[in-house]
Amino acid sequence: MTTVQLIAVGVLQALLLLIAAPLYSGFVRVMRAKIHSRKGPPLTQNYRDLFKLMNRQEVISEQAGWIFRITPYLTLAAMLLVALILPILTVWSPLGMVGDLILIIYLFALPRVFFSIAGLETGNSFGAVGVRRELLMSALVEPILILVVFVMALLAGTTNLGGISSQVVARTLPYSMGFWLSMASFAFATFVEMGKLPFDVGEAEQELQEGPLAEYSGRSLAIMKWGIYLKQLVLVGLFLALFLPFGSMSSLTAVGGLVALISFALKALAFFFVAAFLENIMARTRFMKAPAATWLALGSAVLSFVFYLANV
């Protein structure tokens, strides 16, 4: 594949992810309603919400500054950049020349910083409490992510995402205990980063991690929400690219592209299904209990590293 072709694939997949992101979140909403024995909104409700919000007047707290205004746009831009780099349709990273896995982990930190400062800028106490919770969660999850990334990268000998994906597909990467445990810990980390239970409450944003959203309105809220939907889908994409990149193309063909597209859509749907299912059958725990759960996941990540060392 030439560079130009790869870039074209990258742009295409970023656009597809952008368009499909509200659909996946809508699917989660539908599932939640079904589990609650409600009728629930239609699948496309999120799109309607977004367009409705875009036509509403924006009301901004008088304390807010330019960071508050730019944050939604920056969030969406950063997530689009991740979407350009992730190997989703191809086993190679479309914009692999920009950076590697470590860059991707840190690109998730970029919107987090602005989102948090925006939450503090409004002077809203709910926003601020949401900020500090969001940040603690990310601090607890970050070591898990990096340790798993290191294990996978060590198994593959490179931190380039495409390098790892293609080795998983070609089965040159050993399916050891280390691999499976890494997968479990990373799945947990993805679950938490997506803003799911037991530490977050869906559809009650101002209560927990999404507190800073409380002050957003109108088109800013629409873009911000879209950015969050995209972030969830991109996180799932990262998980799939690392551990289950099957179906992705290694050479560019029309049939291969279609297969890759459908297989990614189904894999992501499965992940969202499991996440939404778990989210709804679990009891909510107090936020301060979160470290206990994340320590467990960190333990499993460390264990996967030990297995890697022992070559099991």
Next chain:
Amino acid sequence: MDAIQLLLISLIGYCAGGIASALFARSSQRARLVSGIFGLVASLIGAASAVLALRAETPPQVTFQGLAPFGDIVLKLDSLSAFFIILITLIGAAASLYSIEYLKEYSEERNLGAIGFFGNLFLAAMLVVVTVANALYFLVFWEMMTLLSYFLVIFETEKRESIQAGYLYMLIAHAGAALIMLAFLILFQRAGSFDFNAFRQLPLTAGIKTLIFLLTFVGFGAKAGMVPLHIWLPRAHPAAPSHISALMSGVMIKIAIYGILRVSVDLLGAQEWWWGLIVLGFGVVSTVLGVLYALTERDIKRLLAYSSVENIGIILIGIGVGMAGLALKQAPLAVVGFLAALYHILSHAFFKSLLFLGAGAVIAQTGTKNLNRMGGLAHRMPWTALFFLIGALAVSAIPPLNGFVSEWFTYQALFSAGKISFFPLRMFAPLAGALLALAGAFAVMVYIKAYGSAFAGPARSEPASRAHEPGVWMRVSMACLALGCLGLGLGAPLAAPWVANVAATFSGLAPVTVSNGWQVFPLDPAQAVLSPPLIGILLIGLLIVPFLIVTIFSRTRLRSRQNVEPWSCGYGYSSRMSLTASGFDQPVKTSFRGLYQLRTLLAGPAQIVKGAAKPALNWVSRVEPLVENVVTRPTTRLIETAGQWIQALQMGDIRVYCLYIIITLAVLLILLFGRGGL
């Protein structure tokens, strides 16, 4: 002119500026101007000299006649020295420029002549320390550097905490210096000369080398502020005026890193692999604890100082990997490790001095260092807020700024270390990576807290609501440092080869390629690539997408309304509803209770109702760093007791001292004749 001449002119410039500023002490305005301008010009000349030295084929050097038994004073500008000169002079230039206006607020009650004198000589002393190639003179100027900065730490002489901070600083710096001295004396005894060259050629046993490594590592580590020898740093750095804090945190602690590199790598050749692991271990501990303690600080300058402890840890991680690589004869690993360390030294110098200068501007306006009493400054000081934000993003390792690039190299160094077939490294390097990630996430939190409490939200005190922008030169100096942060980030493909070259040259390895076009990579492009300029371009370019979405789909003509109070459940809003700095880190404090050792303080009547009040105690608890209680306090107590014992000998009576001399002479004579005569 050649590099040496420029270096000497720069040194003379600093000294002249210092002395002139002392002479003009009566007119604080003149003292301020003279010291600032001389400092700025001398710094720029010094930077030019380093650039010339880096271009020279052989390291330029100059020899002065020294005192007979100690050898000549040799100033040598090899690549490592030139690298550190650039660091000192660039930050020194920004700090000097800043001081011209910044010191105005002190002109009433302080002797600015003295600040200018000590400040300029402090810069000159640091410049000599990194160039002198003779152990004795190294120590002399090392001491000068400590003493001069000591006077700057205690410049607020009426404040008890300043004096205490200065005392602690002196104590630990001298304990460290004593260890370094001991190491150099051991080398002198074997080499018969204090010359670094003589040390380098010395055939030493592994045991002696290890001893010297341990002595100098602990000695320099104390000055660098590595945990557990860091306790002086968060006290001493904030006590000085802000432009000096910037120099101390941004530059001076790096001089200690220079010492570690010069002795352990250059002179001793990083003989044993486990030296590297020791350095790595101390680095990891400093990184994690430094950032955790930074998180609970309310004092903006102490927060920045603790964060320096964290960053010294990150630098030590790189050095540790490099040293282990050198010892294991893994040249690529060594270069990547040293590259990561040097890049982070440079990055940290820029963003930390920027942050200290920003903090200085804020403190000058609000009259407090307490983050709880700031707030909302972004509206009143937009430029300062922007520069501080750039510094904060850089130190939080947000791509594509310089902090991210250097941390990326550190991760790559750890990853390369995890790949080689040497078990201890394979085991510890990835774990160190995970801990670095933990520290990274907390660093993000620390700086969101710092920026958020100072610049965002409503003003939480009266002076904070009246603040305004600092003078234009203060803003210019901050802007230069902010541009440096951006440049070292986006321009990494240009800067990294240069740093890698320094790393390879001083460790005696072959030159390497670490960049290609717009990309940087850790020697092997197959391992990983990163393109900071592309990240920057794409991030800005992709902003078009959401704007496009809005222009296409948004049909409302109503403009946004910004005259409302934040939502507060229908109650009237009060600025006291916004989160304070102390509230911000509360979840972390409780989640990592063990490390902070929350000790509850109960005073007077509360003792009686202690049992009943227990649940409420969490809220009046004070945060205490664990290390201080377990390690440092007992040590200081021991030293103090020992000091009191020794004091008994030293009663200040000259007759008693004469008696001591006579007793010593007698003992020596008996020993001498007892051996020779019989």
